Amino acid sequence: MVFIQLLQSLGLPYEAAWLLSQVLIITIMISVLLVIVAFVLLADRKIFAAVQLRRGPNVVGIFGLLQSFADLIKFLVKEVIIPSGANKGVFLLAPLVSAITALSTWAVVPLDDGWVVADINVGILYIFALSSLGVYGIIMGGWASNSKYAFLGGLRSAAQMISYEVSIGFVLITVLLYAGSLNLSEVVNAQRDGWFAFSFLFPTFVIFFISAIAETNRPPFDLPEAESELVAGYMVEYSSTPFLLFFLAEFVNIMLMSAMCAILFFGGWLPPLDIWPLNAVPGVLWLFAKICFFFFLMAMVRSIVPRYRYDQLMRLGWKVFLPISLLWVVLTAGYLLASGRVPL
Amino acid sequence: MLQGIAFYFFSAVMIASALMVIAARNPVHSVLFLILAFFNAAALFVLLGAEFLAMILIVVYVGAVAVLFLFVVMMLDIDFVELRRGFMNYLPLGAVIGGLIFFELAFVMFVWTADPGAPLRPTPAGVTNTEALGRILYTDYIFYFQTAGLILLVAMIGAIVLTLRHRPDVRRQSISRQNARQPADAIEMRDVKPGQGS
Numbered sequence: 427m428v429f430i431q432l433l434q435s436l437g438l439p440y441e442a443a444w445l446l447s448q449v450l451i452i453t454i455m456i457s458v459l460l461v462i463v464a465f466v467l468l469a470d471r472k473i474f475a476a477v478q479l480r481r482g483p484n485v486v487g488i489f490g491l492l493q494s495f496a497d498l499i500k501f502l503v504k505e506v507i508i509p510s511g512a513n514k515g516v517f518l519l520a521p522l523v524s525a526i527t528a529l530s531t532w533a534v535v536p537l538d539d540g541w542v543v544a545d546i547n548v549g550i551l552y553i554f555a556l557s558s559l560g561v562y563g564i565i566m567g568g569w570a571s572n573s574k575y576a577f578l579g580g581l582r583s584a585a586q587m588i589s590y591e592v593s594i595g596f597v598l599i600t601v602l603l604y605a606g607s608l609n610l611s612e613v614v615n616a617q618r619d620g621w622f623a624f625s626f627l628f629p630t631f632v633i634f635f636i637s638a639i640a641e642t643n644r645p646p647f648d649l650p651e652a653e654s655e656l657v658a659g660y661m662v663e664y665s666s667t668p669f670l671l672f673f674l675a676e677f678v679n680i681m682l683m684s685a686m687c688a689i690l691f692f693g694g695w696l697p698p699l700d701i702w703p704l705n706a707v708p709g710v711l712w713l714f715a716k717i718c719f720f721f722f723l724m725a726m727v728r729s730i731v732p733r734y735r736y737d738q739l740m741r742l743g744w745k746v747f748l749p750i751s752l753l754w755v756v757l758t759a760g761y762l763l764a765s766g767r768v769p770l
Numbered sequence: 771m772l773q774g775i776a777f778y779f780f781s782a783v784m785i786a787s788a789l790m791v792i793a794a795r796n797p798v799h800s801v802l803f804l805i806l807a808f809f810n811a812a813a814l815f816v817l818l819g820a821e822f823l824a825m826i827l828i829v830v831y832v833g834a835v836a837v838l839f840l841f842v843v844m845m846l847d848i849d850f851v852e853l854r855r856g857f858m859n860y861l862p863l864g865a866v867i868g869g870l871i872f873f874e875l876a877f878v879m880f881v882w883t884a885d886p887g888a889p890l891r892p893t894p895a896g897v898t899n900t901e902a903l904g905r906i907l908y909t910d911y912i913f914y915f916q917t918a919g920l921i922l923l924v925a926m927i928g929a930i931v932l933t934l935r936h937r938p939d940v941r942r943q944s945i946s947r948q949n950a951r952q953p954a955d956a957i958e959m960r961d962v963k964p965g966q967g968s
Contacts, residue, residue, distance in 0.1 A: 547898045551825035558833025
């Protein structure tokens with residue numbers, strides 16, 4: 427908004443000003459996001475190391491703070507190796523699909539009251555749709571590599587993501603029954619009287635958190651890249667910048683899932699209590715703190731829990747989470763109707 | 771003006787990718803172009819103001835149906851020579867069907883006109899897209915909606931019945947029984963004297 431007024435005062439017509447300001451906002455958001463991802467990556471490695479009584483990266487910069495940037499330069503200057511049997515176009519398109527879908531999902535995430543690039547009415551559905559598009563990057567990469575390991579990894583990953591998307595979908599339905607809107611800002615505003623995690627929806631939060639880990643292919647659900655069986659799964663033939671893009675997409679998605687936990691169940695940018703020292707802190711910082719908390723939880727799960735076997739993973743998704751979340755949709759609707767609290 | 775540019779861009783990409791679906795030699799490329807076409811159709815829905823339909827199109831068709839398509843096509847071992855062989859035999863039938871569909875489309879296009887009194891926006895003012903669709907589906911057309919659900923249920927049960935096989939020779943894992951196992955059931959501690967164990 428500020429940018430639009432600024433640009434219009436320079437004499438630009440409204441549409442040009444709007445376009446320019448959107449481009450500016452998106453650029454700023456992506457750059458900040460990527461810098462945060464660089465440090466989150468480091469934090470992930472540090473937490474993993476601390477659990478195993480190691481030190482983790484500590485050579486580049488003080489406490490290894492610049493490690494991610496050193497890795498970035500390493501990836502960028504390495505040679506891009508394309509296997510001779512690979513389908514070149516699809517092979518190079520796959521990491522782009524992954525990275526673009528991961529980054530564009532952030533367009534609807536509200537960082538604070540009104541701080542959102544695209545405040546659309548169907549925000550939850552948009553995130554759901556784009557996270558289902560993310561599967562294509564992995565399948566395309568697995569197929570185009572023309573390698574057994576990569577293909578198996580891609581198929582596994584696609585099956586896994588589709589399975590867990592179903593229960594995520596039902597969890598989202600319970601949340602929107604409570605909030606009465608598909609707009610993410612309104613979902614957060616509906617939590618002013620109490621966060622959804624501390625209500626009837628707590629079991630769905632647990633399901634959402636575990637499904638989010640499965641959806642982002644993180645340990646203990648990292649079967650697509652299980653190094654003991656598939657070397658590195660769909661990424662096995664990738665090197666240099668395409669590999670970096672896959673890696674980046676994975677971490678942007680992890681951040682997004684942490685943000686979704688915070689927004690859907692833990693009040694997004696809202697402080698825990700609406701009293702003086704807490705509500706003086708800007709909302710962005712609250713959201714950031716919540717994202718960090720959920721990311722820490724995911725990193726701890728990654729370092730503590732052993733990997734699932736494939737049939738156990740499918741059993742958990744289809745035979746445990748799907749019935750429970752479906753039941754909870756019915757129970758939530760009934761509860762809201764019985765207590766007369768249906769929004770709208 | 772921006773909307774106009776967006777409309778022509780998405781339509782052009784959609785038509786081009788739809789053409790590529792039938793022109794591409796590699797079936798996997800065909801499916802990928804089909805996905806691109808779906809995606810652009812969703813973008814056109816957004817331009818019309820039907821954002822709920824757009825998102826559902828992506829979630830259902832791109833996120834679920836096309837993934838399964840892609841699965842099947844990737845696993846197929848397609849022999850292109852074999853595929854080309856019957857081409858001339860099937861050409862007349864294909865041409866007749868194609869011509870018929872083209873004729874029907876052209877017929878509809880020239881005969882049908884939009885009601886001049888119809889509103890330009892798909893939803894009434896003050897109600898979001900999702901709400902408007904939900905009200906129509908769950909109040910005016912509830913029985914049709916339920917019937918559609920029942921048909922899908924029958925199809926689902928049919929698919930399960932067709933693929934279900936009871937194989938008695940396969941050992942299955944029972945998670946609850948495994949969790950209920952105690953160390954004492956599985957391990958027996960024996961105190962074996964030195965020199966006496968066999």
